Amino acid sequence: MRRARERFRTGGIALACLLSALTTGCSSGSGGDDSPSPLMSAVGHISVAGATGAQVSYLDADRVRSLEKGGSERFRTIGRPGNPLLSGYRFNAHAYGLDPAMIDTDVTNGYAGHWDGSFDADRITAKLKAGGFARSTWHGETIWKKEGITLRVGQDELSFGFAGKDLSSVRPAKGKSLADDPDYQALDRCLGDVYRVDFGGKNAKSAVRLSATGQLAKSAKQTSGVICALTDGKRTAERAADRLKSVIEQRAPRFDGAKVTVLTGDSPGVKVTVPDRPEDKRAGRLLTSNIDLQLALSDL
DSSP states (O other), X not given: OOGGGGOOOSTTHHHHHHHHHTTTXXXXXXXXXXXXXXXXXXXXXXXXXXXXXXXXXXXXXXXXXXXXXXXXXXXXXXXXXXXXXXXXXXXXXXGGTOOGGGEEEEEEETTEEEEEEOOOHHHHHHHHHHTXXXXXXXXXXXXXXXXXXXXXEOSSEEEEEOTTOOSTTTSOOXXXXXXXXXXXXXXXXXXXXXXXXXXXXXXXXXXXEXXXXXXXXXXXXXXXXXXXXXXXXXXXXXXXXXXXXXXXXHTTTTTTTOEEEEEOTTSOEEEEEEEOOTTOSXXXXXXXXXXXXXXXXXXX
16 A cells, blocks of 8 residues: 555645646646656655755655565566665664565655655654664654664654755755656656656756656566656757667667657657566666666767
8 A cells, every 4th residue: 555655745736737737748646636646746755955966766665566466576676765774884774663665655865865654653763762862853843863864753754864964855845845846847747657766966057957767667577767858958859869869779679669759848858768678687777787878868
């Protein structure tokens, strides 16, 4: 069950989504209405200011678990939360009652992040206290701190800061999250029904001002990758499409079946979707190994 993942705490995005749907279409929530997509709900926990200079990643861990029910191991590389709270040597998540199986969605912003899921808050906070974490108050919320780690624990969500980062980048004020940014909204519409996304850093002065690599799955065996990039204009978008088509042709058969689309309207850009190969043991090759297409967009 996806529990809290469909909740969205920052106002305005539903209205923006509705207005956008009148012209270009909009991703919707699980109900098929004008509610925000799971991706937009997740990045609604990341502040615009906090995303500067940090890589933002999103994972629908609940969906990956559903895809793996048949015993598939195709998602082992890219289908696990890889944030520093779970992988950092300074924090033993298991010892404090945290398990990746509790996480439905994970959005990470460098050294800070937010999980939606189902957590035993009383048990976790008791272990934090016993482990030397100090309780304090931050913006009216109870938090726990120790040696550069900050945690806020609830029954259906958990926010964290690592390496001295507080929670400001993952507890944004109303109207100040990435979900309120028109560029992230445009990428959401472009990417489609993704279970994982890795965003590049935003640079308004670059020919490619924002890009993202997403992962799609119709089933455990039928998976693909998608790259969406927003450009500084229509001509750059067309040049990017030509560049991608050239790489696809030159690297044949590596990217066989790829489809390149030029994005038009208020958010010009380019989209390329590439099916994973039947012989691939792992999904996610556009992110983990075959990065030629991202490189083609990096020097436009």
